[in-house]
Structures are given as structure tokens and as C-alpha cells.
Amino acid sequence: MKQALFEITENKKIADNVFLMRLAGDTDAITRPGQFVNVKIGGLFLRRPISVCDSEPGLLTLIYKTVGGGTKRLSEMQPGEKADILTGLGNGYDVSLSGDTPLLVGGGVGVPPLYKLAKVLISQGKHVKVITGFNTAAEAFFTKEFRALGAEVFVATADGSEGIKGFVTDALSAAGEYGYFYACGPEPMLKALYRATKTSGQFSFEERMGCGFGACMGCSCRTVTGYKRICREGPVLCKEEILWR
Amino acid sequence: MKQALFEITENKKIADNVFLMRLAGDTDAITRPGQFVNVKIGGLFLRRPISVCDSEPGLLTLIYKTVGGGTKRLSEMQPGEKADILTGLGNGYDVSLSGDTPLLVGGGVGVPPLYKLAKVLISQGKHVKVITGFNTAAEAFFTKEFRALGAEVFVATADGSEGIKGFVTDALSAAGEYGYFYACGPEPMLKALYRATKTSGQFSFEERMGCGFGACMGCSCRTVTGYKRICREGPVLCKEEILWR
Amino acid sequence: MAVKSTSVNLCGTELANPVIPASGTFGYGYEFAEFYDINVLGTFSFKGTTREPRFGNETPRIAETPAGMLNAVGLQNPGVDKVISEELPRLAKCFEKKVMANVSGFCREDYVYTCKKLAECEQVGWLEVNISCPNVHGGGMSFGTSAASAYEITRAVKDAVSKPVIIKLSPNVTDISEIARACEAGGADGISLINTLLGMRIDLRRRRPLLANGTGGLSGPAVFPVALRMVWQAAKAVKIPVVGMGGVSSAADVLEMMCAGATAVEVGAANLVDPYACRDIINGLPDEMEKYGVNDIKEIIGAAL
């Protein structure tokens, strides 16, 4: 965990209500794909947690959806502006459990953290398949970026305007075999995936947070192994420990 | 009264803790010297009232002192940034009463509104004398600007580091004869001047304001002619109607 | 976008929309008429009026706070006779609707006297009886913090006038439901809340309270969550209409207040920062309703109870 000032180098719309922001700053505290950062936005009290899409030494890439006043203001920030960010939050995905044929499944703004994850797994020589799900083609993003990494990509849209018509679970048969999976997305998607998958895997959860670093107990959940804080012992939980509410 | 968006064209320090800001925007509602504007500053709830130093069609000049968080933020605003401003507030000075030899007396940030007043009076062919008072030379400003208008200027500093040592009242004898006066500054200065002057004149008062346009009754005062709102029937009161508290 | 209906019915009178500028932030209306045509408003609640003229508290009366402000004006007003002889005729020139007459007092007789006089005015559509102003020593505070005196004032005013009486409640109480029920039992046609929360700032240079009055009333967005909670509690406690207020500054805030049980919504401090606030909120209602699938604004009143 580290607090640092980042400089925005790029902030652009990449799909309907979806923005990509690149920043320069100290990323040393980010150690695993699937971790998140907590961004201070002018005029708002609480920071906004955003999953890390990509990070390299000194470089941070975030993808976020404009859902309310906070993310709207974020989308209006200009290159050159500074942002106060807490980095290296949460446990992130455990890549050691991936096996040789991991499947990555993301829905909407659950897709971004899978990018860094795919990058790491592919660099380890794994054969990576990715399923991304969106409401409609206009909201889809990162298909070619995943392909550029060398992943096999399957896109599902609820209205059928791109790729397979339906939810990410409807793309499972097209994706074929996999030995393990990693997922990120809205809870209903994660729940459907939990039921539809036969192998073990890891799920990344969202919750409203106070601090993002374990102090306020605002984002607790029950698991097989006891109470966990989504921001600290999460956001990634193993399939076997999940207790759906 | 008018609400308008102004663009900052210049924002520079002109003395210790004193800044001059030039803005471009609709100044039509400003009809008299001594009026003020009310500036919305990001992150703060209430607007900040600032007296008009100068205004010409489309151009507004403000001088303000950094006294707290609000004016500090104002001082950090950059050219090109926009500011939401209510203009044309307050009664302003009545120049019709000036006579031929008016004396203008300002203390600290009470000096700025006298600039536009001097400009108007001089354009009407009046012989204008100006006394400005500051704590120390490093806080003094606008001496040469008043002279460039054609006014006779007397500077007083409390520590004697520039001009006459003492308060503005100590400069009265040096300034010599005058037929009427206009004053703006902190209340103790106004009170001292009230006692030290023999002629009639007008005083511009300061008060903490809620709205700045007469709605909240936050800045009321008692006068000989009844209760008045500093923001609406003021900030300028004639000597004869003042009831000191 | 489907046609949006924003009209509500407040104690028998139809309002074009639920947005009502709150007393003490809108003067007697005509200052705002210089900024826009105030007939776009459903109505507005005029400056708190007392039996006798009042200067109010000494200055400073205003202090800034995070996302809000403190005021300790102390009910400055010209007194009910001048309000009737001067302010209302002046208002008639720029406002053709019924106005809400806000009344304060320091004893039962004051309230009855002032309410009776104002109820006789054709322009007055509702009486809003402030039993909660926190600024006046020995004043309204006591009525609004006890169920018994809230009942007593309500009953006395109701016995004296036939126009709808809305009792404006103080939030500085342990149990707002109890006070709301007392007003209902006293015959109130409606209640409005919240008045300001009692607060304070200290001037570190003088090491004294910043306001001349010592304490003042907190308003602005800062208090919105407290206001919303109290409206929700009060709306659950009574059957009469509830007028919600406290930190409302957007069309979305209006909808939240209505979901919490408000039939109409007053907007206060926002008017002081942005004179166009109420006009802009009214104009923003249809888009905000569309966003949340609301066609008739009446359907969300109390939806979250």
C-alpha cells in the first residue's frame, strides 16, 4: 500500500461511458494483477476504487465507467493534472493456481483487471482464453488489445450486436476447454458463472468502500473461512470460500 | 445584477498576499464604482464578495487579499479558467455628490474600488486626491496606477516604510483641502476617518455575507434611516446615515 | 421521452411542481424576480414574519462551513403589519400565485395574532408556522423541542385560521416522530422539516464564537442526509403531507426527498449561492425523472418508506 501523486498522461473515451486513463507515478506497491487503486477526486469526500487494468514501473492504466458524479469528474480531468492515489490495494489474483489453460471471464468494467492478468499469464507461457461480456457493441472494449497479447477472445453482448448473443455464460461452450478460471464483473454474472463452471477459479468482487485499505469494515462479507474485507482480504475470493448472500 | 461566466485572463501577485485578477465577460450590470461582485470558488459553498477595482465593457479587474482558504484557491486559478460571478451588486458610490475636489481614502483591500471611482471622477474633470494606507511598504499597491490616472496620491504605512508613517488619518493634513470624501477600508479606519473629517462623504463597509444580493439578511446594519443590507442598500453609506455599533 | 407530470397537491392546492424556495432564503420574492420569472415556482415560503418588527441578531450573522453555512439572522423582518401593507403588494407585481406565509413567534398569542392577520390576505395560500428557529434566545426553540408545546401552538393556530397550517419542525430533537405526531394530533394540515441544525464556528484569531450570536443554524448540502432521515421518520409517523427540506440542491435531491415521503420539497441555502437554483432544479426535473423511470412525480412520494 502506498499513497502517491500521479500525473495524468491520457484520458480518453474508449466506449459508451467507458474511459481509459493513463498515469505516470510510483506503481511499486502494485504487486499482483487484480489489485485496485483508490483515487481522490476533487470535491468528493470518499476516494473512488478502480481496478488496475495495467501497470508497469512508473506507469498505471485504469479503465472506468462514468456512473455518477465522481467518475464523471474523473472523465473531465485533463492530461497534466495530478491525482492523489492509494495504490497496491487488495489481494489480487493468485496466478500460481492458473494451470496451463486458464479462462478469464469479465463483464463490463470487470474486464479491465483481466488485461494485466492475461499479460502475466501469457508471459508465463500459459494458453489464455478470454470471454468478455457487454450490454451492447457500443459498450465493448479491449477485444483487439487482448488479441494483441496473444489471448483467444470471445465477446458476448446481451443484445447480440457483437459476437455471441447473451451473457458471458452463453460464451462458455464456444470457449471450450479450460483448466481454471478467473472472473471479474457484477455479482449476478459472478453467481451465474459460479454455477456454470466445473473447475476451480477466482472471483473478484465489488462493494461500496469507505477507506479501501481495511480500516473501516465498510465492505465486509461472509466466507467459508470467516469474515473478509473485500478491500483487504479481497477483492479476489477463491470459488471454494464463497458464500453467496 | 447578473450572473455570468468570466474567463480569467490574468492573475498575479501585486503585493504581499495581494493579487490582481483580470477577467473577460459580461460587465453590463456594473453601473457604479464601489459596487462588488460575488465569485463562486470551487470546493467552497458560499461565494466570495470582492469589490470591483475596474470595469470596462467586457473587462473586469479585481484585487483581493488572500486571507483564508477561499481567496487562496482564487489566487491559484490560472488564465483560461472560468469563474461563475454575480456582478453589479450593491449600490456603489454616488459620484454626483463629489464636488470639484474629492478626497478618496482607502486602507488595504479598501483601496481597489477607489481606482474606478478616481477614473470616473477624473474623467468628469474633478481634481482627485487619494490617500492609501497599508501596514507596510511590501503590502502597498497601485500608487503609480492612481498617479497615471492623474490623481494626487498620498501613501501612509503603519510602520513608516513608505510615505507618511501612520494611518490614513495621519495623512489628512498632508493631503490638504478637499470638499467631499469617499472611503473604503476596515471598520476601525472608517470610524477614525469619520471623526477626523469635517466635510460630508461616503463610506463603503465590509460584512460577512450569505448571498450578496439581498435575500438572506445576513449583512444587515442599523442606520439613521432604518435597517440596511450592506449587500443591497450598501455597501456605501453616507456619513450622515451611519450609526456606529 | 414520455411526457412528465411534475404537479403535486399540497394541502388541497395544486402546485405545478414540488419545488418551493424556503423561508429566509428568498426574501419576499422580488429580489429573485430580478433574476427570473418566479411564477415558474409552485409557490415559495416568505421571510419569517413576526408580530413586531425585528432587527435580529448583531453581525456577523453568517459563517461558511464544509458544504454548508451557518446563519444567525435572528428573524429580521419588518413585522406583520408592514409585510401586509408593503411587502405583499410589492410581491403581487411579480408573483401571481399563492404564497406560503412563514410565521414565527415567542408565545402562543404572537403566533395566533400573526397567523390570523396573514390568513386574511388573499395572496396567502398556506401558513408555515416555524416552531423551531434556533437563533432567538427564549424564542421558538422551546416550542419545537417538546411535543406538548408543538401540540399547543398547532392547536391554537388551527383554532384561529381556516387556511392550511403547516408546522415547520426543528431537527434538534431526540425523536422527530414524536413531535410530528403531536402536530398531527393538534390538527396540522402538514409538517415541514428540517429547519437548520444548531451549529457553531470559532474565530481562532479572537478565540471566540465566530457568529455574534454564538451559535447558528447549519444548512446546505452538508445536512441533506440528516434531513432525508428525519423526513423519512416523520413521514412514517404521520398521515398528513410532509414538506421535505434541508440541503436540497439538485433535481435528484428532490426525488430522494420525495421517495423519503415528501409531498413537496423546499430549497433553502442553494438560493443564496445560485439565485437561479430553483428555476434550474425545476427545469432539470423531467430529465432526472426519465433517468429513474418516473413519469408522474406523485408516484414516488413515500416510495422508500
Added chain:
Amino acid sequence: MAVKSTSVNLCGTELANPVIPASGTFGYGYEFAEFYDINVLGTFSFKGTTREPRFGNETPRIAETPAGMLNAVGLQNPGVDKVISEELPRLAKCFEKKVMANVSGFCREDYVYTCKKLAECEQVGWLEVNISCPNVHGGGMSFGTSAASAYEITRAVKDAVSKPVIIKLSPNVTDISEIARACEAGGADGISLINTLLGMRIDLRRRRPLLANGTGGLSGPAVFPVALRMVWQAAKAVKIPVVGMGGVSSAADVLEMMCAGATAVEVGAANLVDPYACRDIINGLPDEMEKYGVNDIKEIIGAAL
């Protein structure tokens, strides 16, 4: 700049400075030890602890508000036994000072049991007894809103332990002075206030309260003026030390609280937004004192009373 003294004495123990992270915003300390050496603190108040382990409320437990936040955590904690067997030993590795033990309960016996156990711990310097948590149904709320039950709990805890007992008060009351006096009469060594103001937000998409618990506690800069007023009122009402809190987020806020009568000042929500908040406030105290001509911070305690 003259040397500045920031030390204060809280119920017999000297604190290097008056800044105390508030319960519920600082966990059991060690999360913050990853950010800075928490020994710079005078002390801190740890997460509210109960007799039995608690999960607390369902999520969402957190909502954003203007200049503040709502929380309805519902006293999640591992229970007093685990706090003593696991949390305190872990804390010992990064904090060498006495800690303030925050205790909640649902009946007198709960309070007594938990306080007794914690008072036996060498690391515990003070007991802060929360009689005001607004989140738990049938819970702490009732004790803090009645002078009689505030007295009862204070008396019971004082009879059971010899370490200093500070009663943490609820602001959701009509008369804070009355409650403060009841605690003093019950033997309290100090009082701390304010706990959170009861508030609410509504999720317009679902037209339901946003928090799973319905209502939640408001904290953050928004409540600072209300907190300051209540500290001022309470400090006027009692002679025992008052610990001020509620929206404090700067060194200047600390000084305002102290002028209003606080001997020490807790910092809450600010820690959640900026983990370095307390360290930075402490570091900022000397400059802020210089600005207002204060050399010994003790001299301003109650200056504005």
C-alpha cells in the same frame, strides 16, 4: 518561532499531542502502521468491541454524502476475547503507548463484562464507552438518548473498573448538556462527542434506502459545526475533560475544538480518506499554533466558553 508545547493531560495520562484517531476509523491500529509510525499519536481509540463477535450489518454499509459519508457497519468486531488474544498482541508490535479501548454493548451486563476484561489489559489506558452507536437496532442508541440510562451505564462501568472511563455521547438528542451532566454524575472521568449524526441516502434506481441498514451515521467535515456546538455546550455543562470529535480534518479544526472546550480531539472519517491524516495534523499543529499566537496548546482549552 517559539517552541510549541502540544502535550495535554487526559484523565491523568500525558499525551504528546491532543490528536486521537477515532474508533471505527483506525481498526486495531496495525493497518495504519503500514503507512507511518503510529507512535507519533498521543493514543488512538480502537474498533468498537463487544462481548461476543459480530459481523454487523449487511452491505452496502457505506454511502457518500456532501463533505461526508454515512456508515452502518453495525459494530463488526471479533469479540472481546479475540481482541485480547489476537488484536492487542499484534498491536503491541507497532504501538508502545496506552491505547483507548472502545466498548459497545446491548445491556448493562455486556458493558460491564467487556470493560472489565479490557481494563485488565496492560495496554489499555482508557475505556471509551460507546453509549451512542446509532446503527444497531435495539442497541446502544437508547442508552445515549436518555440521561437516566447514560447515568446507569456510567455508574455500572465505573463500579467495575479503576481505569479512566470516558463516555462517548450520541449527538442525536435534544439536550446534550443534560446527558453530559448525567455521565458526570455517574462518575465518568471524561466524555467524548460527537458520535455520528443519524442520516440516510436513497438509491433512486431501487427507490429504497441506499444502506442495507436503512439509516447510517453521518461523519466527515459536514458535521464539524454541529460537533463543535455540542462540544461547547457539553464543556459548559461539566467539569470533567471533554474529548471533541466530529468532522475534524485539519490542525485548525483541532484548535477550534479545543477552544470550544476539548482537552483532546479525535479524528475520524479523515483517516479513511487520507491514511496519513492524523500524522499530518500533528505535524501541522506548531505552524497553526504560531498563526494564532498559541505557545502551549493547553492554554486554549475552553477559551471560547
